[in-house]
Amino acid sequence: MWRITTVFSLYVCLFSIIVIRLFYWQIISGDSLRLQASQQYSLDFLLPASRGDILASDGSPLAMNSTAHLVFAQPKEIESISDFSAKISPVLDLEKEEVLSDLSTPGRIWVPLSHKVDGSTYETLKGLNLKGLGFEKEPQRYYPESSMAAHLLGFVGSDQNGRDKGYFGLEGYYDRELRGKDGRLQAEKDVRGSPIVIGEAKRVEAENGRSLVLWVDRTIQRIAEEKLKEGMTKYGAKEGTVSIMDPKTGGILAMASFPSYDPLRYSAFDKVTYKNPIVASTYEPGSTFKVLVMGAALNEHAVTAETTMEESGPVRVGEYTVKTWNNEYRGTQTMTEVIRHSSNVGMVFVAQKLGKEKLISYIRNFGFGQLTGIDLEEEASPTLRDDRQWYSIDLATASFGQGIAVTPLQMLRAVGALANDGWLMEPRMVKEIKDTNGKSVVVKPKKIHQVVGSNAARVMTEMMVDAVDNGEAKWAKPKGYRIAGKTGTAQIPVAGHYDEKKTIASFVGFAPADNPRFVMLVTLQEPTSSPWGSETAAPLFFAVARELFLYMGIPPQ
């Protein structure tokens, strides 16, 4: 009897041991074993999406992808870490000691050495035939036109997870559209690592990023940049911008600004150069603002082109005195002559005729004090002071463009309204967004509102044509063309007062006056050859305009 009991007990013990062991393997270690098994028989990798291109209006790429490589090392496969470090450090431009230290860290089986290595460096490293050195493809942005249009393009850097991310300009604004969505492949694999066709497979295709087609014309962009560079050297300016827009659509044809940077090597440049000053920096527009105030007054019938005023001397506004820019007073002046001679005294008369409420209202209607809505990441807008904080001297100075801060884009758009029968347009960089399946979304031009009537716009255009033909800058004007424009010379505010010597010289205009194909604003900061817009920004404007007439096939009128 005891023998039966003993054998039975033995069986029970053995059975219990088996159950406990099974419990351990299936329940306690189940998850880790499942993971190990899955790693042995399943493939799981990312299908990276490629970033979309940024194309100029003619379809040529301004930003596209090229193939670069991530260079990594597998320390366990390296024969001599010291030799390895000595050979690759000079090629990758790394410190030998740093590489040695990274590779010698215990427990590391995979060490990234350098990201986005270009083709020639990759070939050199491959030629070394080093064991333990590996490469993985990674995309890198390529700019066929080099650093042209850097400010409007932006650049591609990395986010906190090391993934590509766009910053500033179009790369920043349209980062989600350009980035696309990575895919994934999960499949069963055989012992050689090849996928099993009849096995389980789950594939989510990558959605490549969408491409952007811009309004920007690369030839016009190049003309603007070349002429701006020449102009800045000739006039000794510290900074400069040229912005060109199609007034009928709001499409930006070119945006040039210096100093600039190279988007491929952005980290080598000062961060202050990353922001596009045309949308992010402010300035006091000076006399260029007069065309808007006069346009408003014409629209309100407060004045006509023939209305006269007496310019007998400086005018008192409260405790302040407003003088003309050259301290010359011409007696009886029509409104056309006020614009032609850029009379500050004349503009104070116009502002008083228009009245405070209407002047402030028109300033807002022309789009100042608010964002334009352009599709660039870093747009900023200075705020306008509250209506109750406008005193008589503020109205007077605003009438000739001082004491009010604007961005170059706001100024360009506002004058563009005069070129477009009084209609204010939303400025746009992108005219079409294309996906890789050939589908495209057209971004239609957007009319905001009509600021002034078409009559007032036409009369103001003629006054601006007169200003170009008979004003201070007439010597630089291309013959045979009707160009509507206005010079501006604004003093720069420094610590609560205006600097006597430093100015921002500008010229804004559109052509041909009867059927404008472009509106352009040129600004030069602190030109040293002459402080006046008529002697610096105006000739630069006309130099660009000459090229544009040829390129666009606009004959003399």
Added chain:
Amino acid sequence: MIRTVLRKGVRLFPMMVILLGLANILLTNHLASSGGELQQIDVAIDAVRQENEDLRLKIASASSLTAVAAQAESMGLTTPGKTQIVTLVPESLPVALGYPH
């Protein structure tokens, strides 16, 4: 007649099962091991795609304004100093008018 056919069918049935079973095993084995070929095709597709991308890059680079300007300069072309505008009279306009006297 029908019974004969049925009897023959019953005898053949196990052989058909064995043959079909063998065919299934062979086909499955062939498909299971064709993953390697599939991978090679994928690698070839990637290589062609990469070549397309590289060529696209070369075209973009060669047709960039910077490259064209450099090429033009090396060929001795220069930017014009002064532009002259020549107006061509259309055919419909008379070149000379007869003047009655």
